[in-house]
Amino acid sequence: MSVVKGWCPDAHRPMLSGDGLLVRIRPRLGRLTIKQVLELCEISLTHGNGAIDLTSRANIQIRGIRKTNYRKLLDRLATFDLLDKDSNTESRRNILTTPLWKSGDITDVLHSEISKCLSDLPNLPSKIGIALDTGLVPMLGTASADFRFEFNSSRVLMLRADGATHGRAIELDNAPEALIQMAKWFQESGGIQAGRMARHLVTKNLPKEWQSHPAQPQAKALKPGPAPSPHKGYFVGVPFGSLDAKAFTSLILQAKTTAIRCTPWRLILLEGVEEIDNAYDFITDPNDPILKVHACPGAPACSSATVETRAVARLLASKNLAGLHLSGCAKGCAHPHLSHTTLVGQNGAYNLVEGGHPWDQPSQQGLSASDLQKLLD
Ligand code: SF4
Known part of the structure; x- marks a missing residue:
């Protein structure tokens, strides 16, 4: 092992x-x-x-x-x-799929075709992923992926590099070939050093013919x-x-x-479920404040953490902040993005980062859980 x-x-x-x-x-x-x-x-x-x-x-x-x-x-x-069958096959199968697909629809077929071509892709960084966002309207835009299959507003199927506003029109039949071409371009143009497609596109231009069709706006969050x-x-x-x-x-x-x-x-x-009666440990209210809170497992589950995260996050959720992130350490696994309020564990206490990332400079340090209750009132 x-x-x-x-x-x-x-x-x-x-x-x-x-x-x-x-x-x-x-x-x-x-x-x-x-x-x-x-x-x-x-x-x-x-x-x-x-x-x-x-x-x-x-x-x-x-x-x-x-x-x-x-x-x-x-x-x-x-x-x-x-x-x-092995680790190599598994690590290449980094495919995220829109949850609103139906058996036999284009997403289902695309998944099958793309799965067959994974061994033909060049070696790519392990975090590189593929999104099959081919429902009526794309919805995976905020989720991590580098190669995005989606429809534009005229129902043209396209492959879009993450970070690009436009994509390349493709047919279902040549989707695997288009993916392999884009992956090879990423590798040969130095993308491996950048690690991710969006970061790579900050300094490299995609071939012009791969930017012919504008992406359509994302669907409302589910x-x-x-x-x-x-x-x-x-x-x-x-x-x-x-x-x-x-x-x-x-x-x-x-x-x-x-x-x-x-x-x-x-x-x-x-x-197939239309109604839920008792979903005690789960959220069925679309306005539940917990939905706006991010928290990694924290201590003791993660050895990098020195503070509790989720119990404190539950207490603070009722304050209904515009966005709250409890992170056991500055790595920010649960939400490696900017938040209205981020609380970061360090040496058994919490640091407060306002409007920043977990790894940004805190405005206050060494706070206890009860300090947080008062501070965020
Ligand atoms: S953010 Fe830090 S404490 Fe939380 S899961 Fe990641 S490594 Fe562990």
């Missing part, structure tokens, strides 16, 4: 965290059948600590795996078709509640993207869903 200490774990390369090994699973098309979800919950309870994360790339992480259980876990993942028509399903919010395996199992069984779809926005779509 090769244990990764950085931030791109997968099932073949787990990461060692404060609460044990962390194993990431990449559901194909973001979808897990009821059998697969229940098995993941069971694996989490048997081999891990019962904590499951929903990531910002719509993946699932099982936390707290003991090293002695890791082999058994892999076997179980393989049995339920949740494991790629919220907890019924899926937009004509899709049949119900979105539930997952506070901080953190699921308890027992609570998740109860929700799945009670909702009588047939499958779930993961999203990059801490929302899960329960396929």
